[in-house]
Amino acid sequence: MQSFVKALGLGAAMAFVANIASAAELTFATGWGFDFYTAEIAKFEKLTGNKVNLIHLPSGDEAKVSQYRLWLAAGDKSIDVLRMDNIWLPGFVNNLVDLTDPTKDVIGEHFPSVVTALSVDGKLLAMPMESDGALLFYRKDLLEKYGKQPPKTWDELTATAKEIQDKERAAGNPDMWGYLFQGKGAEELTCNALEWTNSSGGGNIVEPDGTISINNAKAAAAIDRAKGWIGTISPPGVPAHDSEASRGIWQAGNAVFMRNWLYVWGLGNEADSPIKGKFDVVPLPSDPGEKSAPTVGVKGNAVSIYSEHQKEAIEFVKFLASGEVQKAAVLELGSIPTRSSLFDDKDIVAAMPFIPTMRGGLEGGLVRPSPIMKTKYNEASNNFWIAVNNTLAGKGTAADNLGQLEVQLTDLKGSGW
Known part of the structure; x- marks a missing residue:
């Protein structure tokens, strides 16, 4: 997790050591990868002292979007992080935290087409987690x-x-x-x-x-x-x-x-x-x-604007977007990373020989409007x-x-x- 610790920054790491007693309790809603996320959440909890509760959503997209609408329309403060498809984001532009500034130290490590897909009106509304392409x-x-x-x-x-x-x-x-x-x-x-x-x-x-x-x-x-x-x-x-x-x-x-x-x-x-x-x-x-x-299809993790723990939630979505976690997701779940450096990773190339071909699709892929x-x-x-x-x-x-x-x-x- 060295890259994530670096992404958090020295100040955040020092704050964790000095103030672990005030750790936050977060909720993360997703309809996919429950066992994988459970394992990664345990690592994040150990690293930061924060606790993350995983909310299991149904697999169907319409059901997930409907639940998100209910939570966000009500200004529900109990939901902190939501797994989002890029085409859902415009419907929640006023309900999600703009991640542009808090992720400026790491967002350049992801393909520009991925960042574009997760942005609306110049606001980055979700931190990249995985991509897909035809x-x-x-x-x-x-x-x-x-x-x-x-x-x-x-x-x-x-x-x-x-x-x-x-x-x-x-x-x-x-x-x-x-x-x-x-x-x-x-x-x-x-x-x-x-x-x-x-x-x-x-x-x-x-x-x-x-x-x-x-x-x-x-x-x-x-x-x-x-x-x-x-x-x-x-x-x-x-x-x-x-x-x-x-x-x-x-x-x-x-x-x-x-x-x-x-x-x-x-x-x-x-x-x-x-x-x-x-x-x-x-x-x-x-x-x-x-x-x-x-x-180009992209999944990312968004932070609710109604969250009472936005700082910790942002740390969590940056953690999930780290190179270590994305590599684990590729090898365990078969998902496609959004970080360009992982397309040269020898373990990933061995597991997915088509990865070099996929790079070209992400570099110049089609983002739906x-x-x-x-x-x-x-x-x-x-x-x-x-x-x-x-x-x-x-x-x-x-x-x-x-x-x-x-x-x-x-x-x-x-x-x-």
């Missing part, structure tokens, strides 16, 4: 069999997926598909679709200044291309598929390529997996001249994925649906985000 999973055995390289462009993906799919079907596997993605009407489709549009020159839903820009020809072409995959290289049921539906087909050995999250790596390499050792990952494709744009749209993001995202899902399901062209989306977003924006 990658292109591919069957290296099948690409080697047919003399192919992992695709770098969407057109290369389309062509390679179709060729190998057709040859594998002819060889006796009628269930083989070329490419899997998540087309179900939900936030995950917003992630998929923004990866298509951003990597094709079609931009985000809005620009950094808040201008609505998604209704453009390149964005429409990218979404129409995805529509063209369905029934040719992607299953007809894709408009109802989430990440687990994709993983099920993939892990059964019935797909050449798949866009998915990093949790799939560990499951696909379990002892009883039919594809154990047969796959690898590369960055998502892009159009020529454009950059890969994987969605929740910091720009603030409390209106959820409704805007809903409108967006409905428009995309309608296109995938054959209910209008991308151009028509994006035109209707622009009208909806303009009305939602009103005088500003």
Whole structure:
């Protein structure tokens, strides 16, 4: 814990030694990693003399957000630290402590894209804990069999997926598909679709200044291309598929390529997996001249503005973001760190060979526009994925649906985000 002691500073360490009798009792609400956090909390308690009570939340995101709203709307002083997804933060901007100043000594050790994702209106609302990002999973055995390289462009993906799919079907596997993605009407489709549009020159839903820009020809072409995959290289049921539906087909050995999250790596390499050792990952494709744009998902720990122990709570979230704790989380839970230095850690690279590939995604990854749209993001995202899902399901062209989306977003924006 040397780096954490350094992060606390000499003054805080001296205060602990001199005044352990006045130690604070904190509460930390999370819906994940209970055994891991219990062990790390014990270390923090021993180091600082403070006590932390762990509150177990349900696993569902909606249930967690609803509970947070109840606590924070009531100004509940008994809740100190809350584990937050980056897209939830705009809804709690007035209820959380701005961590910009108290973390300025350590925040530079985290990827800038992560810090951006956890910030609203220039305020850092949560201390980074873990990240995630989308990658292109591919069957290296099948690409080697047919003399192919992992695709770098969407057109290369389309062509390679179709060729190998057709040859594998002819060889006796009628269930083989070329490419899997998540087309179900939900936030995950917003992630998929923004990866298509951003990597094709079609931009985000809005620009950094808040201008609505998604209704453009390149964005429409990218979404129409995805529509063209369905029934040719992607299953007809894709408009109802989430990440687990994709993983099920993939892990059964019935797909050449798949866009998915990093949790799939560990499951696909379990002892009883039919594809154990047969796959690898590369960055998502892009159009020529454009950059890969994987969605960056970030989890962080926020401090309630109603906490009566803000100083100690800030020390706790800095402790959880320390290199030692993040490394332990990687090795024990399979989470992805937010500290750039950990991507060179030999133990982590040995456990997660894809980590070097993931670095590029975090350095230039796509941050959904929740910091720009603030409390209106959820409704805007809903409108967006409905428009995309309608296109995938054959209910209008991308151009028509994006035109209707622009009208909806303009009305939602009103005088500003």
